[in-house]
Amino acid sequence: MSAKPLLQARGLIKTFGALVATNNLNLEVHPGEIHALIGPNGAGKSTLVAQLAGELPPNSGRILFDGADVTAADIPARVAAGLVRSFQITSIFPQFSALTNVAMAVQARAGHSFRFWKAAGTDPRLVDPAMALLDQVGLGSLAGTPAGEMAYGEQRQLEIAMALATRPRLLLLDEPLAGMGREDALAIIELLRSLRGSYTILLIEHDMDAVFSLADTITVLVYGKAIATGRPDEIRANPEVQQAYLGQEAHPREVQHA
Amino acid sequence: MGIFLFAEQVLNGLQLGTMLFLMASGLTLVFGIMNLVNLAHGSFYMMGAYFAATLFKLTGSLVLAAAGAFVGVLVLGMALEIAILHSFYRRDHLDQVLATFGMILFFNELVRMVWGPQAYFLALPEALNGSVELIPGAPYPIYRLIIIVAGLTVALGLYLLISRSRIGMLIRAGASNRTMIEALGVNIRVLFTVVFGLGAALAGLAGTMAGPLLAVQVGMGDSVLITTLVVIVIGGIGSVRGAFLASLLVGLSDTFGRMLLPASLAEMTIYILMAVILYRRPQGLFPAHG
Amino acid sequence: MAKSISPRAVLGLLLALALLALPPVALSLGEPFYIGLASRMLVFALAAMSLDLILGYGGLVCFGHAAFLGVGAYVVGILGHHAAEQTLLFGILPGTTSGWVTWPLAMLCAGFMAFLIGLVSVRTQGLYFIMITLAFAQMAYFFFVTLKGYGGDDGLSLGQRSTFSDLVSLRDKSTFYYVTLTMAVLVGGGLIKVTRSRFGMVLRGIKENERRMLHIGIPTFRYKVAAFTLAGAVAGLAGALLANQANFVSPAMMHWTRSGELIVMVILGGMGSLLGPAAGAVVFLTLEEVLSAYTEHWQIILGPLLILVVYFARQGLYGMLPRRRADR
Structure with missing residues (x-):
């Protein structure tokens, strides 16, 4: 990608006692793309979203949004800048x-x-x-x-x-398909597809079909570390990813209920 | 400030602190385990004092009076829990505050009707009325020392009960996970009733012990209730350890505040303390609920 | 649009007529006592509405609201005291009985105190908030107890009621009643407007789901503090009225049980409806009046009654009213 990244995480570390939830993580989300974040349960996806959205302060590292350092900004300030999240557990x-x-x-x-x-x-x-x-x-x-x-x-x-x-300029969607039946899920997938181009989206999702059909870029998170970032076909072909994640399942679709 | 005066004030602070802990331990346990805000806790204190005063008049024995008051408030507390309060465990705090506020009105008026509006003064028997010289040249009232010792004994007992016994294990489990102890097959209703009764009885004991120091009168539970609330909020609601440390902190601050500060500030010392602590730590010193 | 008159409109009209007709009716029956009682009810209705703004709409369970009432009352009391004694407050300010000065000042002082208390307390949640507001009210209570120059524990008698002009004398019971009624209607109506404004919507949203409010970009802290300040200021006005009504101010007005009673009024009437809590205040004071005529130990009935209300009738009186279709 040529354009300047809209969201950047640099060397993000978050620990809970001995547990390292985010381990020196680097991430770049570019304007206009749908960037999916996948990883097995416990990979630290929710913790990462919480840090990006301003709910949890990282132990170290920086978060840049549109070039500005927002690491210390509170939640409303990030929303005002255009960094907005949705919730895995419905919050209305x-x-x-x-x-x-x-x-x-x-x-x-x-x-x-x-x-x-x-x-x-x-x-x-x-x-x-x-x-x-x-x-x-x-x-x-x-x-x-x-x-x-x-x-x-x-x-x-x-x-x-x-x-x-x-x-928003960047939507952090935390498992928008969680707990949904197939029909509802398809409606949301269509909705997300219609947003492509108008919004930059960082999508956290377990539904592999949805991820691979929607995402322009995929980052794979394992034990708080980004082990790979690339186009869907690159990720599919990446042996490390297969080993760490996709290899566990013959049919990726079933991963969503893990 | 002379060293004697200082030592005496420290002891006074400890004495107030241990009394507060008797109140606070029950209140904070009931909140931690049953998630109940019980403003009527101060009424148990008052009822303890009145029971003891009455029994003392009848029997002339302070020990009998204290034991009788303890049992009396224990029964009263369990009865209230069974009859009314257990149905408020799952209500929100506002409901609990209001319902137990209604109980305060009831008990204050009940006492006024039964014992009359005038204050009682409990005279101490000769043996307890004297002083001892802990430090040579600085006499200190025996009775206050007894309170400190009794309070610390109860604190130790409570610590052993919670950390070593089976019921304590259940209490600790209940404070963090209610469904878990239900899964263990424990009759949780009975456990709750017992814990509530025990907390009430400790408040009654505090009231009994306060009897000879303060006037036994209508509404005596209200002011101590508020001080106790300050204690458990500072300590972190639900934390017995926090309640213990906060009791001593509040006891000492209040005592020294009264000695060192002008009257208008002295009364406010503990509230200022609480405001400052909550401003820094909105969950108190030892938050029990993550 | 249907032109039929809704039951609510009929109810409202009857209520307005009753409120307006009360003083002449009471006088003709030879019972001027009821004019004073009704004024007192209106004052507490105003106080209960101010509490409802933060409790019922904002979800902030303030257990120290009586302190704002008390501060408002003391502004009137202290300035009146200096006016009567011809002395200076803080050595520079002359006293006054002019309501043009004392009433707005009562609002200002109570509002400013609420602002300061709000800054500290709205950071906390749930029970901690209940307790910290209680603690601040206790501080105010003890502060006035130790003010020996203004009567301390015993309080302070008002030499005379607030003055406005030669035409309007609050010494006349009926006039005072109508002034109080006007204030209650104007301010209460204003509060209703506020709860429907953008600001009011923010308050409701905070009560519903504060976390979500943050994530749609609303910095909730400042709105909570603002609501707290506004509620404190209105309570201060109610306090100024109360001082006039009773011709007396004392720390007892700020006792924590008074704060508890204000919450009871709000719950009794129905949280988050403003008119409900106003009615709740009327019902509470009526109950007090009726029960205390029956027995001096009326609180032994009130206490259990309160428990029953909380247990069974959580919606309050307002919840029992016929609803407008649009309320849905």
């Missing part, structure tokens, strides 16, 4: 309607919220973009439904809509 506002969930995220992007007077629920500057996003992810007809009452797959779509509403 269950008592709000789907529309309000997204409008909340639109509001977060629309500057400070020290606005005490005008009703937010009828403000077209919040509601209209929120509605458009719901339509984009295919939830337009459920706008008035309390998020807590939606089906699991719909809640995952809602999460993505909320993440999009913050106008």
Whole structure:
């Protein structure tokens, strides 16, 4: 890749007692690409996402976003810069309607919220973009439904809509397909495909079919270390990767429920 | 400050600290294991004092009075747990705060009706009324020493109970993983009732011991409750070890605060201490829940 | 759009009429006592609404709200004291009984205190937050207990109620009632507006899922502090009114059981509805009035009653109202 990387992790180390969860990790995510991060359970994927998103401070190393050092920046500051994550375990506002969930995220992007007077629920500057996003992810007809009452797959779509509403430059998607049936998963995969080009995506996912069909670049994480980075076909052919990870399974599809 | 005065204040601080620990250990265990905020813990302290005062009047024996009060509050605590509080274990903290706040109102009024609004003063028997010279030339009241020794004994006993016995093993397991002890086939309901009763009885014991030092009166549990809450929050809610250290810390700070600071600040010492500690460590000194 | 009148609208209209008609009706019945009681209820309704803003909307269980009430009351009390004694506060400020000065100042002082307390306490979560707010309120309580110059434990009597103009004298019970009613309606209505604004939505979002709020890019800390400050300021106003209503201020107003009672009012009425807690305040004070007429040991009934309410009627009074369809 020629362009400057959008996200860079340099020499990232994170330990929990004797356990090294992130081991001198280097990672580059380039603008516009879908970059998948795979690895067996316990490889340190979630810990890495937490550090990139600002929930966990690394012991050492640096995180650069668009050239700026964000290692010490707090979560809202990273979101403001365009570095936004979604959650493996659904994280929404269950008592709000789907529309309000997204409008909340639109509001977060629309500057400070020290606005005490005008009703937010009828403000077209919040509601209209929120509605458009719901339509984009295919939830337009459920706008008035309390998020807590939606089906699991719909809640995952809602999460993505909320993440999009913050106008991210880089989306950290933490297992967007986790716990989904095939049909729901296909809908999300289509949704992610439609985002290609408009957003840079760092995708953490166990579903190998999805990863190999979506990703431009794949990084393989084992014991907190990036053992390989490359195009899908390179990764498939990499003997080290096969040994460490893919080789365990004759049919990669089954890995997702490991 | 003279060395004698200093030593005396240290002992006073220890005495307050050990009393606070009697209160705090039960409260923090109940929170750690059953996840219950029990504001009525101060009522157990008050009931202990009243039970002891009444029994002392009837029997003339301080030992009998203390033992009777201990058993009385133990039974009272277990009864309350069985009748009401166990159904609040899974409610949120706000519900627990309100329900146990209702209990405080009830007990304060009950005491006012049964014993009247005036304060009782428990006179100590001659044998306990004297002083001893720990350091030559510096007499210290025997009774306060007894409190320190009793408090430290209970702390040691509690430590042995929790770290060495089977019930302690269950308590420790329960504090970290409720389903695990259920899987062990332990009747968790009974365990909870026993732990709650024991915590209540320790609070009752603290009340009994405070009787001869302070006035036995309506609402006496309220102020000590708040101090105890400060202790367990500083120590880290759910941590017995934290409660012990925080008890001594609060006991000593309060005692020295009263001696060294102007009146308006002295009353606030422990609250300032708590605010500073929580500002630095929002989970207290020894967070029990990761 | 259906033109039929909703049950809620009817209820609201009847309530408004009853509130307006209360003083003349009470006077004609020869029971002016009830005007004072109703004023007191309105004051606590305002206080309960201010607590609901942070407790019901923001999920911040403040167990020290009475302290803000007390500080507001003491601003009126202390300035009135200096006005009566013709002495200077801090050696430079003359006292005053002018409500134009003391009421906004009460809000300012209570709000500023809430701001400082908020800075420290909203960093903590759950039980720690409950306890740290309780601790700060205790500090305020003991601070005023040790202020011997202003009566210490015994408190301070107000020489006269706040003055506004020659036309409006708060000494008249009915006038005071209408002024209190106006304040409660204006400020309460303002709070309702606030809870529907962007700021209010942020508060609700924090209560629902604070972690998510951070991850959509909202720095929650500053909004929690702001809400805490606003709630403190409104409580300060309620305190200024309370000082006038009682003609008296004392540390007992800030006792931790008062803070507990304010939470009870909010829960009784239904958290997160503002009007509910206002009704909760009215019900609580009515209960106190009725029970204490029946027995001096009324708290022995109130205590268990409270446990039952918490156990069975968690939604509060507001949860029992007929709902608007749009509330869904």
